[in-house]
Amino acid sequence: MKLYMPGEKGRALCEQGGRVSTTFRYRDVPFSDGSGVARKILAGVCDHCGKVVSIPPQSTPSIRAARRGAQVSIEAILPAVYLDALDLACWRIDPEASQEFRKPLLMHYLHGSSLSRAATQRLARASRETGPFSRAAKSVTEKKRLSMKVSPAMSRTVERLAEATSLSKTDLIKGAIVQISEEIVGPERPAQLDKLKSLALFANC
Amino acid sequence: MPGTGFREAKRRVLKALVAGTYQHEARSAIDVKNGLLTGAVTAAEVIAVIGRSNGTHHTASPHHADPSVQVHVLRRDGWYMKFYFLDEDTVFISVHR
Numbered sequence: 508m509k510l511y512m513p514g515e516k517g518r519a520l521c522e523q524g525g526r527v528s529t530t531f532r533y534r535d536v537p538f539s540d541g542s543g544v545a546r547k548i549l550a551g552v553c554d555h556c557g558k559v560v561s562i563p564p565q566s567t568p569s570i571r572a573a574r575r576g577a578q579v580s581i582e583a584i585l586p587a588v589y590l591d592a593l594d595l596a597c598w599r600i601d602p603e604a605s606q607e608f609r610k611p612l613l614m615h616y617l618h619g620s621s622l623s624r625a626a627t628q629r630l631a632r633a634s635r636e637t638g639p640f641s642r643a644a645k646s647v648t649e650k651k652r653l654s655m656k657v658s659p660a661m662s663r664t665v666e667r668l669a670e671a672t673s674l675s676k677t678d679l680i681k682g683a684i685v686q687i688s689e690e691i692v693g694p695e696r697p698a699q700l701d702k703l704k705s706l707a708l709f710a711n712c
Numbered sequence: 713m714p715g716t717g718f719r720e721a722k723r724r725v726l727k728a729l730v731a732g733t734y735q736h737e738a739r740s741a742i743d744v745k746n747g748l749l750t751g752a753v754t755a756a757e758v759i760a761v762i763g764r765s766n767g768t769h770h771t772a773s774p775h776h777a778d779p780s781v782q783v784h785v786l787r788r789d790g791w792y793m794k795f796y797f798l799d800e801d802t803v804f805i806s807v808h809r
């Protein structure tokens with residue numbers, strides 16, 4: 508592959524100047540969706556207006572790393588019993604992982620719910636659960652905050668689920684925790700336990 | 713611009729992808745829809761899609777910043793690829809699906 512060098516001359520089309528000469532320089536370049544900045548990447552800078560007008564492929568690994576770092580915050584304040592159930596499921600899967608496994612486990616369920624219409628509907632039904640969680644939530648006022656940083660891709664998955672179900676992110680999380688409780692906390696022998704133990708192992712290695 | 717225009721465009725863009733002699737257009741920002749730029753898509757994947765494209769998947773139109781430059785668009789198997797040639801350089805505007 509060609510390695511472009513700082514100071515090397517190039518050509519590009521500039522919005523302002525049309526066909527222009529460029530010089531490769533290291534620049535901080537923002538993402539077009541406002542999600543962050545890739546710092547000190549090599550870019551073709553217009554010799555006339557000084558703007559970044561091209562980017563060579565050797566900057567892609569740095570851009571990819573910066574994109575991964577550009578995480579999105581998801582927060583929810585839930586009746587405490589929901590987080591108790593989530594933590595109990597994490598503990599049952601891997602006592603070593605504990606609360607660090609909250610995010611991977613929740614995202615595993617939310618991602619799974621996005622893969623088919625039937626799975627999305629199951630999640631929506633779980634969010635409307637009228638059993639023990641609803642009763643406990645009504646009778647006890649204690650709440651806990653769940654705060655997670657997720658990748659832009661995962662955030663988009665949650666956004667799509669919210670749109671498809673007309674539910675808030677908090678309700679989606681509640682639904683996922685109800686499913687987690689039913690499938691991992693409740694059963695004597697959870698069907699997915701071995702698979703989830705592997706997930707916990709990789710999530711924490 | 714199907715026909716010989718496409719065949720020549722295909723040859724040049726594949727050569728640039730293999731050799732790594734290409735760039736991405738930028739307007740003071742990293743276009744997050746350009747998966748080849750962000751690393752969401754590999755050059756090998758793009759090569760495979762272009763390799764199975766023909767003239768029916770191709771259109772071309774002038775670049776708004778320089779009408780003498782033809783912008784090539786390929787739509788194939790749900791993929792959308794937009795690029796142009798500037799003298800000896802190949803410049804991608806967008807690669808996504």
